[in-house]
Amino acid sequence: MGNFGLILVLDLIFLIYPVVYGYDPMDPMGNITIRWDVTTSTEVNHQIRVSIFNYQLFRHVEQPGWKLSWDWHGKEVIWQMWGAETTEQGDCSAIKGDTPPHCCLKEPVILDLLPGAPYNKQVVNCCKGGVLTSLTQDPEKYVSSFEMSIGSASNDGSGPRMPENFTLGIPGYTCGVAVKVPPTKFHEDQGRRQTQAVATWDVICSYSQFRASSSPACCVSLSAFYSETIVPCSVCSCGCQGQRSAAQCVKRGEVPPVIQLGHNELPTPILECTRHMCPIQVHWHVKQSYREYWRVKMTIRNLNLVRNYSQWNLVVLHPNLRSITQVFSFDYKPLDQYGDINDTGMFYGIKYYNDMLLQAGRSGVVQSELLLHKDAGIFTFNEGWMFPRKISFNGYECVLPSPDKYPMLPNISQFLAPSILTIIVFSFCLILTMF
Structure with missing residues (x-):
């Protein structure tokens, strides 16, 4: 087989x-x-x-x-x-x-x-x-x-x-x-x-x-350099505001209530109020395309106001991870479970630098950029190929947007045509060389 x-x-x-x-x-x-x-x-x-x-x-x-x-x-x-x-x-x-x-x-x-x-x-x-x-x-x-x-x-x-x-x-x-x-x-x-x-x-x-939880704990939002559309996390990905089963939430800028913890207990989640109500949001942004490479920016945001995540990790499934060239600001290890397929990898913080994802706020964010090689016959801009197939945070599978909502690729002639500013700058440089 x-x-x-x-x-x-x-x-x-x-x-x-x-x-x-x-x-x-x-x-x-x-x-x-x-x-x-x-x-x-x-x-x-x-x-x-x-x-x-x-x-x-x-x-x-x-x-x-x-x-x-x-x-x-x-x-x-x-x-x-x-x-x-x-x-x-x-x-x-x-x-x-x-x-x-x-x-x-x-x-x-x-x-x-x-x-x-x-x-x-x-x-x-x-x-x-x-x-x-x-x-x-x-x-x-x-x-x-x-x-x-x-x-x-x-x-x-x-x-x-x-x-x-x-x-x-x-x-x-x-x-x-x-x-x-x-x-x-x-x-x-x-x-x-x-x-x-x-x-x-x-x-x-x-x-x-x-068995661990009846609702997800994280969600994924998407964007790309070729589209003005930012695809947010799906509404109620991890719960809906006001539902009895949903976590308590506080509007941005408000002070969360004081939590009294018992011995050996984790604090009950108190989140920033969002449409998706997830403690963790991962954003995948297709940042740039070069002749032989393409670049992705990943952002992990902690929206839990009362919890830090030590030694966090993010596992990503994407077919181009077999040709990952460089990872900035995170450590990376491939997870080669099925022989030579090699399409899954684990990203995690660098020790003593960003291996602690702090509670919600200005410091509750970690970011990295990935440089990947465009494999011949595999890489494509079409049909959302550049977006991940699956993402998990600390072992909890994240909710991805529906593929029909992915950022749309613009018309190919518009995508390849030079901008008016580029034409003006090129023409100006050409005129200067004539004198």
Whole structure:
């Protein structure tokens, strides 16, 4: 089967099973994997290392971060934890001993420690506040880990068992059952010694945008140098003003209300009032055409008055990205999911320069320009070819205008004919050369 056939089959799967499997055609293999390693084991006690891997190309876990939970089969307890902590200890009155367990809940909820946690509580890859970067954007920070000592509170001689019903506590993610896999191998002493887990299980968690939110979170507007028309975001792209389900909005210049946040919570969106009511607006402007190249200007505007977006990213699907020549002000990486097609790429901010998209206002904008080569037999001005096929911001697919509203190409004779000013300037220069 050729590349076209493969894409067609994957698109059909996406249309038929979008909610069940959370399939994303721009990241078909993406998932978050929870790995449960039993590092040492006795009849009554296990030493466990839990790792959370973000194997998604562009979707990351933002603040307030992951909130891992599961169900114990029996009366298991967590005696000690390093690199993380539970939100509650629970009732441990039935447990005898000088030191009470860390947690006795049947459904514990675990949080990553914050940066700067005490050294004796840290382990490798811990203490990021539950934030995970995407695999493409920052491969050194896509994993989070913690360790714990677990045992059984019963006196029947049964040891701790593998829990079930894992959840990440992040909107949009659904976790499957634990599957036993080959034991993880660990490297110690700078790689000179290799050890192995007693047993390892993997839990795969997949993402569905529909489960994360019933309404989109961004939209796209379009313009081109050859047209005076600016195609705005579609009306009510992310909601309509006044609807109960829509975000609260404030007119430009007005002061937003003060938000009181609870522990580990994101602020409820308060937006600038717009016709589209999206927190994020992306503008794609075809800026210039040269003999062998063409130039695009991209603008990302944050219309949320109470939220910054750290380590944001923008994923674009366009057939000419295979011939991208230069990107200004953003970092760029191609996402080559289907072999040699190479029509999808990820743009993101330069560290310490514009990797933070600030809340709505004068500073809530980041911009970049792209220079692309005009591939022979592919490039065309016709039928909106220069506009993107798909755009997502932080993994949320953006609403594109209908193709019948794209900026219209002017009459070809008008498009190619020199302007009157150009003719006058040329004639004046010609006269000067005669004297």
